[in-house]
Amino acid sequence: MLKAGARVTVGAPVLAPELREWAKQGRITWHAGAYQANWLDQTWLVIAATRSRPLNARIAGDGHARQRLVNVVDDPALSSFQVPALIDRSPLLVAISGGGTAPMLVRRLRERIERLLDPALGSLPQLVHRYRARIHARRRFHASSTPGSVRMAPLARAQNQLATAQACGSVILVGAGPGNPDLLTLRALRALNEADVILHDALISEPILDLARPDAERIAVGKRGGAMHTPQASIHALLLEHARAGKRVVRLKGGDPFVFGRGGEELQYLREHGIAYEVVPGISAALACAAYSGVPLTHRDCAQSVRLVTAHCQQSLNTLDWSDLARERQTLAIYMGVSQLDELARQLLAHGRAAATPFALIENGSLPQQRTLTGTLHELPALATRHAIQAPALLILGEVAAQANASHWYGELLGATPPSFTLASPLADAA
Structure with missing residues (x-):
């Protein structure tokens, strides 16, 4: 209340030390003693927070009779309003209320939304107000000066964007991770919510695409062996077309944009054509598959x-x-090696790798349908054929792969005795 500029009066027989000090400083007014109805005469908002429900009911009745706003803590039936949980990005405020019935749920929602809203968000309304007369294409300005861009540079940079906001949009290369939406970064989630256009790879899962703005245009530009294939030159042309139309473009890639994702080529193309860009790293398949199969x-x-x-x-x-x-x-x-397992094993064995070298072959890593196949290098092709391992799958080869048999915790384990427990997938119900 003090932060909002209210003149606060506290009525109580005694005050806690901090409140007593505030009263001495004049920050609050103290009515000492037992409750008196005339305490409400000069107020417009009343909060009753005593330990006695009969006393709280009396305070509420006196307040309602005077047509005051009344809140009785943890007692919606006696209240005429509820105090919401606030997310403060001043001058932007977000309030969440459960009508006084579910404070725990409200707190959790506030924590989740708090993480989604960048601390720099509050500077944007001030900037828009200052330059309101000069902003004609406001939607393009908002798209080019999101919280992400303000977070990455001083507010002065956002001011400079005003001069170019109408001329061109921008592109964000976003790593979507291995396909599990729980493994998206917060910045990736913000980018999806800001996007006008999303150019996505074939392996991007529907649950991840469902996190995007409902009105965002989705364009599939996947590259899959033996299926539809979008040439890289066509992807470049689409990025340029939509960015020059003033749109916020997200180039959504599986894993990390800079790990076998041609992110470097796309960044070079955007730079050569004067398109503003940003890169959001993702959890690469090697990291995700290793972690979800228990392999360091x-x-x-x-x-x-x-x-x-x-x-x-x-x-x-x-x-x-x-x-x-x-x-x-x-x-x-080893990425994208399912169709080359015979040649991989032959070459490694021919060049001196031990036949007993352990491997873990992880199919659909981090997804509900994950399978982990374990064995040794000399039997790799035969085991993969026997269990019909399909792409996408990642091969981990080396002494550490042996730990999958003991440390495996997610999905189905093939080729070894399963561990004594398996943690259920958090996405199983949704899938």
């Missing part, structure tokens, strides 16, 4: 390095240094 990618006893490798076609395999990859005491995380 490094271990001080047996793996001091991690190698990220792509093996989606014969051409990519021909560029690899097999002798280097076959070294021990390192972990290989």
Whole structure:
């Protein structure tokens, strides 16, 4: 109440030390003693917070008779209004109320929304008010000066955007992680809620797309072997077309934009064409699959390095240094290698990797249908065929992969004795 500028009077027989000090400082007025109805004569809002319900009812009755706003703490039946939970991004305020019936739920909702609203959000209304006469295409200005852009730079930068907001939009390269919406970053979620247009890969799950603005235009630009394929040049052209139309474009990529995601190529293209951009990292498949199968990618006893490798076609395999990859005491995380497992195993064995090297092959990592296949390098192709492992799947090869048999905790474990417990998927019901 003090923060809102109210003149606060506290009526009570005694005051806590902090309130007593405030009364001495003149911050509040103190009515000492037992409650008197005339305390309400010069007030417009009354809060009753005594431990006695009969006394609270009496205060509420006196307040209602004087046509005052009355709140009795934790007693909606006696109240004429409820005090909401506030999210303060002054001058922007968000209030949440459960009608006094569910304070715990309201607190949890406030905590969740608090995390979604960037602290810099409050500076935008002031900026818009200051330049109101100069803003003609307001929607484009709001799209180009979101809380993310203000957070990343001083307010002066947002002011400079006024000059260019009408001319061009912008692009955010967003990593969507392995497909589980729970693994999106907060910044990725904000970007989806700000987007006018979303260009998304084939592996982006529907639950993630459902988090976007309902009116955002969705354009599938996936690359899938043996299916529809969108050339990279066409993706570049779409990014440029929509950004130049003044739109907020999200380029939504599985995993991380800069790990086998051609994010570097798209960033270079945007830079060459003068398009403003931002990059939101995502949880890459190697990190997610390892974590959800209980495999540490490094271990001080047996793996001091991690190698990220792509093996989606014969051409990519021909560029690899097999002798280097076959070294021990390192972990290989091999992306897009399901169709090349025979060649992968043959080359690694031929270049000296031990046949008994453990592997973990994780299909649909972090999703409700996740399966983890374990075994040793020499039996990898046969086991994958026997269990009909399909893309998307990530191969983890190295001594650390043996820990999947003991530490596995999510989804189905194949090729080994299951652990004594399995944690149910948080998405199982929704799926």
